[in-house]
Amino acid sequence: MTDFIPTRNxxxxxxxxxxQKPGLIRHALAVEAVMAxxxxxxxxxxxxxxxxxxVHDLDYEQFPEEHCHKCVELFKAHDWPEDYIRxxxxxxxxxxxxxxxxxxLEKTLYAxxxxxxxxxxxxxxxxxxxxxxxxxxxxxxxxxDKAFAAGVDREVIKKGAAMLDMELSDLIxxxxxxxxxxxxxxxxxxxxxxxxP
Numbered sequence: 001m002t003d004f005i006p007t008r009n010x011x012x013x014x015x016x017x018x019x020q021k022p023g024l025i026r027h028a029l030a031v032e033a034v035m036a037x038x039x040x041x042x043x044x045x046x047x048x049x050x051x052x053x054x055v056h057d058l059d060y061e062q063f064p065e066e067h068c069h070k071c072v073e074l075f076k077a078h079d080w081p082e083d084y085i086r087x088x089x090x091x092x093x094x095x096x097x098x099x100x101x102x103x104x105l106e107k108t109l110y111a112x113x114x115x116x117x118x119x120x121x122x123x124x125x126x127x128x129x130x131x132x133x134x135x136x137x138x139x140x141x142x143x144x145d146k147a148f149a150a151g152v153d154r155e156v157i158k159k160g161a162a163m164l165d166m167e168l169s170d171l172i173x174x175x176x177x178x179x180x181x182x183x184x185x186x187x188x189x190x191x192x193x194x195x196x197p
Contacts, residue, residue, distance in 0.1 A: 007051070008047060008050050008051055010051070015058065018059065018062055024057060024061050026186045027116065028055070028056070030116040030179050031056055033178050034116055034174075035053030035109065036178070037174065037177060037181075044104060048084075049105055051084065052088060052109060055071075055075075056091055058074055068088070068089045068096045071088055072089065090102070090109070091109045107160065107163040110156070110163065111157065111159075111161055112160065112178075115152075115175050116179060117151075118139065120188060121148070122142045122148075126138075130188060130190025131179050131183050132180055132190065136169055
């Protein structure tokens with residue numbers, strides 16, 4: 001059992017050690033922002049939720065075929081706690097792992113991971129190319145259009161919303177709200193200025 005409690009800086013350093021692609025870094029930052037948003041909503045440990053959000057795809061760039069498996073080895077090599085490792089691998093439940101999300105943190109990560117990708121894609125096709133003026137209904141429309149962002153697994157998002165006892169529309173609204181403060185960092189500020197910088 002390790003006494004090491006990773007900080008946000010530890011997480012970001014580790015992320016950069018194994019990931020260089022800007023798109024993957026932006027996705028990690030988007031998931032981090034949404035996890036932080038939900039941690040406040042649920043009265044949970046914001047730093048821990050941020051850390052998990054940042055490193056959830058740690059092994060994806062270098063080891064895509066071993067996603068959610070190789071990261072166990074990488075985390076253990078850096079003495080990461082078991083509950084952090086479990087939280088990360090649970091987001092692959094039913095896709096590449098059989099570790100079912102159980103805690104609020106795990107359920108939230110599972111629910112929002114794919115959805116942040118859909119929201120980002122929906123923002124990028126707007127005239128403003130911004131997340132700051134996107135509405136839930138336009139993301140919901142894109143959700144129903146299976147050809148749009150076809151790589152996004154809609155079933156995972158639906159299962160995640162059910163796990164959190166949330167309507168899909170409410171989950172989308174919260175994900176947008178979580179991503180907006182990070183608009184610049186995740187490349188989705190577009191042509192708009194934030195209304196509350």
